[in-house]
Amino acid sequence: MSMPVHTPSQRPFTGMLLDRATIERKDPARIKQLLEDPGARTVLAGSDGVLISGGNAPSLLHTRLSPPSPHEAILLGLEDGAALFAVDLDSLPPSVRAELTNHGRVVSLRDAGAQLSHSEAGLAAYLAALLNWHRRHRFCANCGASTVIAEAGYSRRCPRCGTVHFPRTDPVVIMTVEHQGRLLLGRRAGWPPGRLSVLAGFVSPGESVEETVVREVQEESGIRARDPVFVTSQPWPFPASLMLGFHAQSDGGEPESQDGELEEVRWFSLEAVRDAIHGRNPELQLPPSVSIARFLIEQWVALREA
Ligand SMILES: [Zn+2]
Incomplete structure (x- = not known):
């Protein structure tokens, strides 16, 4: 069975449809006008998740709650000319928060990514990322x-x-590394046995992202990666990362955990990874589909079967 090769635009937490109003947001008089418009709405998130509506097809709960004042307004953007503002749930008095959670429920951003439509999950990621930054x-x-x-x-x-x-926005590289049709996967300290994923790491100051790919693979596995090629990216606001997905080749060798970050690191055959994608490999549990890691792994398999 062949799997679809996803296009990068379908990545979870992308596809937000609002106009970010980059020019208009610089004009305080315009912001005041947008706040007073009866069509204005507010969506909310806190440090423990985003506020969504109930029902079978949930969306972010759009409320008429006003930001505390014009100069404290956080404008997400415009939708058909009407403003959408953001308010931090953590900043509200308990009574207001309780009233809001009567009408909706707070779910983690990861769960929102799984439950909301593609564009709505993109909006949730934008909302959470911006409020995370203001809060910190x-x-x-x-x-x-x-x-x-x-x-x-x-x-x-x-x-x-x-x-x-x-x-x-903190850049993180994440990469499939292959040698002769096998894929390098590792298990981080604390992950249950059988749970493995592709390697990843933060970009250091004074480093290109291609250099980060080579350095991180070397540090975590002892394997020398080469020829990294950018594949796709995904916002990952936990709290502020941008995942940059790469594919790299290597000359092989026996991987070995170098810095203690990984408890296990080894090569997996195409068959073993494909079986894991279809839930038929009890020895290998891959990351969930909301993550770019899963996308990179599925695409690695799909491109080899196309
Ligand atoms: Zn200062």
């Missing part, structure tokens, strides 16, 4: 003063020293 960056990294929201949520400004802070 209230103080100026330069002078320590409290910062204030600017550009309707796309930056924060320090009133004391004037530094402007922009939302963080």
Whole structure:
């Protein structure tokens, strides 16, 4: 049985449809106008997940709750001319929060990725990523003063020293590495036996992403990767990563955990990986389909069977 080769645009947590209003958000008078528009809606997320509606086809719960004030408004964007704002559930009094959770439920972003439609899961990732950043960056990294929201949520400004802070996105490379039709998979410390995935790691300062691929594979397995080719990317706001998916070749060798991050690392045959995708390999449990890891593994198999 051949599997579909997914296109990168179908990646979970992508496909958000809002107009980000990059120009309009710089105009405070326009933001005030958008806030006063009866068509404006607000979606919410907290540190433990996003607020979604009930029912069989859930979406983010669109409420008429107003942001605390125009200068604290976080504008996600525009949909048919109407504004969609974001409010942090963690910032609300318990009574307001309880009222909201009467109308919907808070689910983890991972669960939202599995339950919501493609574009709605993309919106959930955007919402969570932006609020994660505001929640964790209230103080100026330069002078320590409290910062204030600017550009309707796309930056924060320090009133004391004037530094402007922009939302963080932390690049992470994740890669299939192959040698003669076999795939390199590892098991991180703490994962149950049988649960393996492709290797991954944060990009270091002063490093290209291609260099990170080679370094991470060497550090985690002792295997020398070469010729990394970019495949696709996926936002991964847990809390602020951007996953950059690569495929790389190697000259083989016996993989061995180098730095203690992996408890197990070895080569798997095409057959073993394919059986695991179809749930027919009790010795290999692959990561869930919401992750780019699963996509890279499935695509590796699909391209070899096409
Ligand atoms: Zn400052």
